[in-house]
Amino acid sequence: MSGVGGAVQGDAFARSVARWLRAYPRWWRAQRADEVTGVLAEIAGPDATRVGLRDGLGLVRGGIAARWRAWPGVAVWLRMQADRPVPPRHWLWADDVISRPWVRVPPVYLFLLFLYGLSGEWDLLWLMVVVSVLVATMFDLSHHRASARRTAFATGSVAHQSCLVVRSEPRHRVRASSFAGQASIVTGVVGLVGVVDLVRSGGSLAPVVVGASVAVGVGVYCAWGSQRLRPVPQPNRDVVATRRPWWVNVVVWGSVAVVFAQPFGTDTSWLLGIVGLAAPTFAAIWLTTRRRPEVALVDARRAILLDPPRVDAPELVPRPDPAASGVLAHGVVPTGDPWSPAT
Amino acid sequence: MGLKMTEQTYLVLLSLADRPRHGYGVVQAVRELSDDRVRLGAGTLYGVLDRLVGAGYAEVSGEEVVDGRLRRYYRLTPEGTSAVTQETARLRALAARAQRVLGARPALGGA
Incomplete structure (x- = not known):
């Protein structure tokens, strides 16, 4: 096989891995995608152009488990929805949530859906579902995201304790x-x-x-x-x-x-x-x-x-601290919980 | 920090006991240690590694790029070494008790 053919084949395999890895949180992919792609390529062999179904389903299961492990609990979720600072050990989770296009849609629209459910107007309920999706996919919610970032990551003074830093990005x-x-x-x-x-x-x-x-x-x-x-x-x-x-x-x-x-x-x-x-x-x-x-x-x-x-x-974005070595597990380098009751 | 010691977790810990290994190296070592019985997929492997790193049993020891692919090496921490040693002792004791139970069993076909 020619080098160019090999490169094309490698690109196809990497694209296949990237599709399956969407099951994982964004911060996890940013940190591990290259490494996992290498492991999958070695498991699959040199001629593989796509991830097999069994390995792919294993990634989906692993991605759901990783999201579950990173879930901070209802209390932290409510803090973020209420525009309160998020504990630093959950910053990457919060960044993942804030980056979703439908940020801020759930609380408002769940409430409206609840009201329309009570009123029994099912065509209006259906309309709310459609409008929710429309808002989530089409409209610019960047001001909501920027506002959420400003409040969620406002506790920058303790950032170094969790091996994360809040950076200003365009x-x-x-x-x-x-x-x-x-x-x-x-x-x-x-x-x-x-x-x-x-x-x-x-x-x-x-x-x-x-x-x-x-x-x-x-x-x-x-x-x-x-x-x-x-x-x-x-x-x-x-x-x-x-x-x-x-x-x-x-x-x-x-x-x-x-x-x-x-x-x-x-x-x-x-x-x-x-x-x-x-x-x-x-x-x-x-x-x-x-x-x-x-x-x-x-x-x-x-x-x-x-x-x-x-x-x-500028936008506030939590990123792994370049001065800290190691892999973030559950979004945090394991150097102890910086959000212990004592802090 | 507690960690549920499944067979896969134990085998991954054991594979890192003698030297640091990268992801595919762990997959191969686990396969050899389990006599070809346990074949870790990437999803399972990184689920186990995430939990080991989160529990402080393993850590990243280095990275290298081979044939354009990133290899990240993992090694056991002292806590991880202690955990795998304790689990091995527990399994050894279990095997010894099992041996005694099986030894006390009447031989088949015996009077």
């Missing part, structure tokens, strides 16, 4: 053109599904025309607002594109809208139509920022709301 902000472009297509598709469903079920189109006119008016205002945007230097920021390609969101949310529109009649069609009203606003933001890759979504939002631009503070 804050990731979603690029305005990237997000608004996707959002305009997705909300447009969802709104279109609603309107088509409304027409099929014989509903009146007059409110649709009125709503669309208002939405276009709002869009024009947003175009004016984001046009007058004057970004300020942002030394602590990385502007990044959305994670998924636009067509994935269109397929996923278009399908959800079609499935969602079927069983619940015109009420649901109206709700889908209302989602579509956001399309002109997102389209306006995309039009005015598509040649300005340095503009983040938050800048456009602040400009539209006539708020002055704000310089981002």
Whole structure:
């Protein structure tokens, strides 16, 4: 086999390992992925291009066990949800949770789901589930994440005791053109599904025309607002594109809208139509920022709301202390519990 | 810190008793020690290593890159050496008692 072929084969195997290793927490993967890939490659032999099912399932089981061992208990989880500092020995767990796209969705939406469950309005319950997923996958929750980081990792003075340090890293902000472009297509598709469903079920189109006119008016205002945007230097920021390609969101949310529109009649069609009203606003933001890759979504939002631009503070991120040697077990180098009752 | 001493945990401890080993080295040593009966997968191996490191029985002793692959070596701590010694003594005592029980058993076919 040629060297290039071997490299390609090695890459394929590493990708296969990486897929299975997603069962493990992020901090565990950051620390062990290279090592485990080497062990799996030696177990599988030189010709293997993917992890076998038995080894893969073993990794899934190990990943779930690692997450279970790192779980700090309900008390710490509640502390984090209540914006309280997290004990340093659980920082990596907290960082993993805060980095998830659906951070802050559970408490709010579980409460709303509970209310709707009590009210017995099952179509609204279903809507809440869909909106929860929509919020988790599409909308920019980075401000929630930054806020959670500031409070969770505020106890930096005892960081060295747990062999973790809190570092200041550039804050990731979603690029305005990237997000608004996707959002305009997705909300447009969802709104279109609603309107088509409304027409099929014989509903009146007059409110649709009125709503669309208002939405276009709002869009024009947003175009004016984001046009007058004057970004300020942002030394602590990385502007990044959305994670998924636009067509994935269109397929996923278009399908959800079609499935969602079927069983619940015109009420649901109206709700889908209302989602579509956001399309002109997102389209306006995309039009005015598509040649300005340095503009983040938050800048456009602040400009539209006539708020002055704000310089981002750096992001607080716990990382293993380079001065400490060894492997973090359960997220902490075993040098004793720094969060003992005495501290 | 307490640690549940399963057969796999004991074999991994035993494999690290004579010298530091990397992950695949542990897999091979366990296979030899168990007479080819225990074949550790990567998921099981790193679950055991996580628990041993967490309990303070093992620690990282070094790293090297071989053929582009990272090898991280683990070694026993004094606590780990003590634990594997105690477990071996317990198993030896158990085997001795088992031998006595089996020796006291009437021979098959005997009158």
